[in-house]
Amino acid sequence: MKLLKNSKISYKLILSFILVSLFIVGVGLIGMQNMKKISNNATSMYEDSLQSLDALNTIKGNSLQLQTQFYLLVYSKDSSKLAETKDLMDRLKTQNNTLLDKFGKLNLDSNEKKLLNDYNNTLAQYRDARDKVVKLVEGGKYDEAVPALTESAKIRASMSDTLDKLIQYNVSQASDANTSNINVSNKSNVLIVVSTIVGFLFALVCGISVSTNISKRLKKVESFAHALGDGDLSKSIEITSNDEIGSLANSLNNAVQNTKYLISELSSSAQNISSSSEELSATMQELSSKMLTVNESTMDIAKGAQDLSATTEEINASSEQIGDTTYSLADKAKEALNSVKAIEIRALNIKEKASKAITEGNEIYKKQETDINNAIKESKVVNEIKELASSIGDIAEQTNLLALNAAIEAARAGETGKGFAVVADEVRKLAEESAESVKNIQEMVTKIDIAVNNLSSSGQSMLQFMTDYVQPTYELLMDTGKQYELDAEFIASISEQIASGSKSMSETIEQVTSAIETVAATAEESAAGSDEIMNSISETTFAIEEVSKAAQSQAMLAENLNKMTSRFKL
Structure with missing residues (x-):
């Protein structure tokens, strides 16, 4: 605490701002980390769950549509629908293969991979049974095609169960990601509110502490300045800290001591100057009268030299x-x-x-x-x-x-x-x-x-x-x-x-x-x-006249100086 007291004001302010800034940075980092979690969960929900559900539901719908077409083909015993059924079968097969490849490239966990593998195996069996039904219909064996169609329907039901498990699993994952986002968001809100309150209180305490410390010492300096302005040099500032205000107080105390010494010296010197100025003024007046005579002689010499110079110029x-x-x-x-x-x-x-x-x-x-x-x-x-x-x-x-x-x-x-x-x-x-x-x-x-x-x-x-x-x-x-x-x-x-x-x-x-x-x-x-x-x-x-005037002015200044020094209280 003593070290903090003797530190400079700039250091105290910088330290306070650094601590407040660290709180702000901490809150920001925590918020960024939580936002990253929410973003990752949202991405996973879209890419791994929503796209998976879309692909799986489409595959399930295609399978149901194709099975319905086969029922119509077999039970109606209309061979003219065979070409339409085969075309639909090829088209839906291509679409399902594309969707399965797209689903397989997603970020699947081990359970999803196992279910996908089971579905692919069942799909191979279903396609074999479906091809068998097509061949029987092509041969006009509708009665034999009915049991084969029933067998393929059982296999398709197994496929649908597997797809339902995958769909339910992805729905569960999406729900878990959503729950995680809600939890992270709630925790982030609580943490940000708590951090903001703590940071605000800390900044408030630091600001009040630093401003109170500075204000008290500045009032002492202000009181000393008022006394100095009134000419009272007997007071001093009692501040023991080593910061800028402490240095200012020591400098002002030294300045007052030097001023007291200077005023005492000025007071004694002003009396000496006053007596010397009177003697100097009398001497300058005598010297000024002699210089006027010398000036007239010099003017005559200069005139003769000018005449000679003019003649030589001609x-x-x-x-x-x-x-x-x-x-x-x-x-x-x-x-x-x-x-x-x-x-x-x-x-x-x-x-x-x-x-x-x-x-x-x-x-x-x-x-x-x-x-x-x-x-x-x-x-x-x-x-x-x-x-x-x-x-x-x-x-x-x-x-x-x-x-x-x-x-x-x-x-x-x-x-x-x-x-x-x-x-x-x-x-x-x-x-x-x-x-x-x-x-x-x-x-x-x-x-x-x-x-x-x-x-x-x-x-x-x-x-x-x-x-x-x-x-x-x-x-x-x-x-x-x-x-x-x-x-x-x-x-x-x-x-x-x-x-x-x-x-x-x-x-x-x-x-x-x-x-x-x-x-x-x-x-x-x-x-x-x-x-x-x-x-x-x-x-x-001119200088002599000025010196004479200066001597007179100096005497007046010495008198004024005596009056001014008498105002100070030593």
């Missing part, structure tokens, strides 16, 4: 502009040098192309002059063709005269000269055609002669144009290229001198700029230092 800006101009001049000189080199290259190209053009032009001129002169000489053949055409024309006129004379002579000769007249006529026609062709040739030769004269005149004009204009133009182009080359060399020399001078000027300006930047940096540092000093002085002055 000089530095001018130097940067000069430097930029110098750099720009150097860049332009470099660009001019590059352009001049390009001009020089183009001038060389022009000179080379002009020289090449002059050489090629002279060669072309000489070749064209030779070709034109040769063409003019060769064109004189046209005159020879003209003379030949004139000769051919004269020959054609003479031939025409000869043909005319021959025709006259043939006419004089009469019939003898007809063949010669025909030849003379053909010669005359040929002479006329030759004369016409010669005329056309002469016209064409005249046109060719005119064209050759024009071509000769144009060739001479072209040669004269090349001599008077083309060659002088090429020579002028070549002279221009040479002059461009000389000008480019001169401008390149000037550009190099400008670039070199700009570089020297740029280096000098960089040195001046560096020196100015050093001066500007020094001035800025001086100004910054002055600003920092001034800011520090301002901050110090």
